[in-house]
Amino acid sequence: MSSKSANASNTDPLLRAAVSNQKTGQLPEGLSADDLKRMYEGMILIRAYDERQKKLQRSGRIGFCVTSTGEEAAQVGIGQALSDKDWIFGYYRQYGLMIYKGVPITELADHLFGNVGDFAKGRQMPAHYTNRKVNFVSSSSVIGTHLIHAAGAAMAAKYKKDDVVITTYIGDGGTSANDFHSCMTFAGVYKPPLVVFIVNNQYAISQPVSKQCGAETLHSKGVGYGVPAIRVDGNDVIAVYNASREAFARARAGEGPTLIELFTYRVGPHSSSDDPTRYRGNESDEWLSDERDPIARTRQYLKSLELWDEAYEARIWEEAQTKVNEGTTESAKKPEPDWNSLFEDVYAELPPALARQRDELLEKESEFPRQQEGEFPL
Structure with missing residues (x-):
């Protein structure tokens, strides 16, 4: 990360408050000690699922997968702020929201196998999840089209006066797509209860942000649409939670949309079909360091609050890996759809x-x- 990017991300008041809380060892506003531990455990479960996905794909048990290693805080922080009635229009890397909201691992694995338990009945591309029980709408293989769907759903909620927030997500590369422009134009004019998250993991497959966008920061695009925008350290789960909570409160109060750029990093490949060594060096190792890895950073925070010890760490990793292994094993036994x-x-x-x-x-x-x-x- 360049010094310019680092300085830009640190200008956010929400980000400064989150960092201050971590340094002083204080509980964040609106979160209990149990909440913090649940968030930490949620990030570990997502990473354990990622590790299992990769093994299944490399061993030929499934044909394709997408992981989100390094982006766990960008999902869990939002998931903690969402209510059960809110809607999620994600793309293929937001499955961690479903995991955090309690969707059984078996139901996610059913989709990877495309078996009889798959809610999409084997018709959707792997890693394009959907789950009606948690209002998670199926993503599209065409970049950005789901943004239009989200804007329409948000307008419907506004007309019906439903007390719901519609959230949608796009990668850094997707902000150059036509549908991002259409969604933001619509949102800026009609002010629906919509929160748009740009997950800036710094690569649109092999294309770095600097080669696909001339803007210094992606959240600055909100100005042209008349949409309030903020840039947040996407690897700080508390900063993500704070920014999400504020944006959701604005939407529920009828104050319209918010654009939030989550500055993070895609540690793994774009998908199991990608070889990132062809377009970047070993920079991903740096993003798994204790200073940048969202799980390691949260662990240090829990230590400062005396909420962590080695026995706790060992137990929650064992529980996560057992849950993932049992869920995927159960799914693998199911036959193909009729x-x-x-x-x-x-x-x-x-x-x-x-x-x-x-x-x-x-x-x-x-x-x-x-x-x-x-x-x-x-």
Whole structure:
């Protein structure tokens, strides 16, 4: 991170307050000791899930995965501030919000395997999660289109006077997409209860921010749209929580949208199909240091509050890894979706031509081998 970027991120009053709390060993406003431990444990569970995903993919058990190592605070801080009735329009790296909101690991793994338990019934690309129980809307493979959906949902909430906040997320590269412009223009004019998070992890796949955007900071784009904006240290879970809580309160009070840039770092590859060594050196090691890793930083904070010891650390890692291993093992045993599901959830009444195609396909189903329990071919 350049000195210019570091200085820019430290100009935020919310960020300064969060850092001050950590240095003085004080509890942040609105959070208890139990809240802090739950947030720390949530970040560890997300990272444990990441480690398991990578092993499944590299061993050929699943075909594709996306990880968020190094970005855990950018998810947990928001998740702590969200209410159960709020809506999430994320992209493929926000699954940590679902984990933090209590979605069982099995349900996330079902989607990676594309099995019969997958809520998308195997139709969506892996890592494009959806979960109705926590208002997590399925993401799109087309960059930025979900921002338009989020803006529309926020306008619906405003018209209906629903006491909900709509949140949406985009990467640094996605802020150059047309749909980001459309979303922000709409939000700036109509003032819906929308909070847009830019997860600036410094790379749009292989393209660094400096080569795809001329703005000094990404949150500065909010000025042109008439949307209040703030830049936050995305690896400081308390700073993320503070900024999110304030933005959500503004939205609920009818004061309109907020744009929040979360300055963080993508430690791993863009996806399991990416080789980051081709476009960057070993800088990711620095972002896993005690000074920058969001988990390590939170651990130091808990130590200052006397809420951490080595026995606690060992226990929560063991619990997280057990939960992840058991959940993914259970998911791996489930069969693939029934072929009949291809024709469901599209029409209220299946058209005759499509019904004939379904019947022809099902007649031939016996000619093809079915997946056996515990086997999942790519």
